[in-house]
Amino acid sequence: MRWTRMAGFVGLVLLAIHPARAQQTEGPAVIHAEVPACELARRARVSGLVLIRVTIDQQGKVTSTTFEHEQPFTKECSETAAEKWLFAPSDRAETREAHLSFIFTGETKGTDEASQALSTFDDPWTLRIAYRELEILQPRQLRQLPRENGEIPEKRCPVHDEVMAVEVVPVRYGLPMLYSEDDSPEEKRLQAAWDAYWKAHETLFPEVNRFIGGGCIVQEPKAEVYYCQSCREAERAWLEIHPDVDPNQ
């Protein structure tokens, strides 16, 4: 998984510059670390340590969680995340334990870059978590197209050469879909389906515009867009014979 690999690298760098650790944490080798998504804690800018003792079965799965240190608004999300951690399997049947530290730094990072890590590791069991900045101070309601003499200028579809219509559509904020590095046949098949969709989008129906992507800084909830009716019809026809993807979900 790309994120884990990158966070591990950042963690090594952090070890070099932060030799003093918040908490002695330890346990079996970590295969997958899930970062807690604590929306209420983000809004409240909670900072502090959450320490969780987990028991681990022979396959490396978490079977129980016990909080040894808590912070407000972090319990449910931390528990949900801790249950998804995966550890190295063991030859022996006895139950193993690990201590996981989630250090909520209270910092926020606003970023448009999906690649920028918001959480880093101090060690494999100690996660330092920053919040993604999603708010902007003065949200406007509508992102408008540029006007010329008070009018929205005419624009034609590059594929169909039709004059395009204008309508108001939702803006979708959030991270673009990350390509998984999971090599399962199902993942490959889905990835190929999306690649085919975007290729068709580019050449056959570039001006569908049922919604637009807005990055991860939330601004206006809606936007004026041009769209081409023939593009929308071409997209619908294409999706009928390629049911694996649905960009409008």
Ligand SMILES: [Zn+2]
């Ligand atoms: Zn068109």
